[in-house]
Amino acid sequence: MRIDVISLFPEFIQQCVSFGVVGRAVQRELLQVEAWNPRDFAFDNYRTIDHRPYGGGPGMVMMVEPLRLALAEIRKADERPVRTIYLSPQGRPLTQQRVRELAVVPRLALLCGRYEGVDERLLQTEIDEEISVGDYVLSGGELAAAVLIDAIGRLQDGALNAADSATQDSFENGLLDCPHFTRPERDESGEVPAVLLSGDHKAIARWRRMQSLGRTWLRRPDLLERLDLSASDRQLLELFRAQRGADGK
Numbered sequence: 001m002r003i004d005v006i007s008l009f010p011e012f013i014q015q016c017v018s019f020g021v022v023g024r025a026v027q028r029e030l031l032q033v034e035a036w037n038p039r040d041f042a043f044d045n046y047r048t049i050d051h052r053p054y055g056g057g058p059g060m061v062m063m064v065e066p067l068r069l070a071l072a073e074i075r076k077a078d079e080r081p082v083r084t085i086y087l088s089p090q091g092r093p094l095t096q097q098r099v100r101e102l103a104v105v106p107r108l109a110l111l112c113g114r115y116e117g118v119d120e121r122l123l124q125t126e127i128d129e130e131i132s133v134g135d136y137v138l139s140g141g142e143l144a145a146a147v148l149i150d151a152i153g154r155l156q157d158g159a160l161n162a163a164d165s166a167t168q169d170s171f172e173n174g175l176l177d178c179p180h181f182t183r184p185e186r187d188e189s190g191e192v193p194a195v196l197l198s199g200d201h202k203a204i205a206r207w208r209r210m211q212s213l214g215r216t217w218l219r220r221p222d223l224l225e226r227l228d229l230s231a232s233d234r235q236l237l238e239l240f241r242a243q244r245g246a247d248g249k
Contacts, residue, residue, distance in 0.1 A: 010035030022153035041069035059116035087141035091130030114140030177210035214240030
């Protein structure tokens with residue numbers, strides 16, 4: 001998979017893909033990330049890529065032509081079709097489902113806005129979709145692009161050392177993940193639940209499912225409302241609620 005990023009801070013993008021799981025995906029040639037500076041496509045000696053907004057108002061707006069030329073070069077760089085995405089607080093909220101869909105797209109181009117945003121004419125003619133990483137405003141699209149690249153990169157086949165690790169993440173099945181524990185078995189903050197030490201894989205799976213359902217009920221009940229729970233899941237959720245009421249935790 002190839003991801004091209006248009007950013008005024010290409011060094012930041014390259015740094016973000018140098019570490020961890022995404023860095024490993026790049027090293028294993030599962031993912032290619034290229035950064036493009038729109039200033040390289042400006043016409044004047046000052047490499048101007050922004051100007052005052054028509055109609056007045058504060059701030060500056062990124063201009064059409066440097067961004068359009070950058071996208072044109074990106075399209076020439078690889079013969080495969082590219083899907084263009086603008087990282088914007090006005091975009092479609094990013095979900096794990098959308099991440100899975102984008103993870104199988106051979107080529108993506110991400111546009112990182114700055115200042116007051118991008119000339120609307122570019123968005124209407126050159127951008128396939130807008131994506132938001134949350135209901136808040138960042139100084140620019142670079143951090144949002146890094147989030148999207150990380151979420152997509154870790155889903156590339158071979159990026160994770162444990163192939164089934166991603167399938168157990170929060171949101172993969174519509175629920176939050178269950179709690180996790182590791183050594184030591186006991187310390188001053190508590191003990192590992194006995195079921196996890198039992199060696200009974202069926203009981204462990206049942207406990208984890210119950211905890212996942214219960215944690216989602218406690219923290220993100222809106223997610224539960226979207227799911228059609230099976231009879232066994234409803235029983236597990238009722239058991240979780242009963243246990244929570246009993247111990248007061």
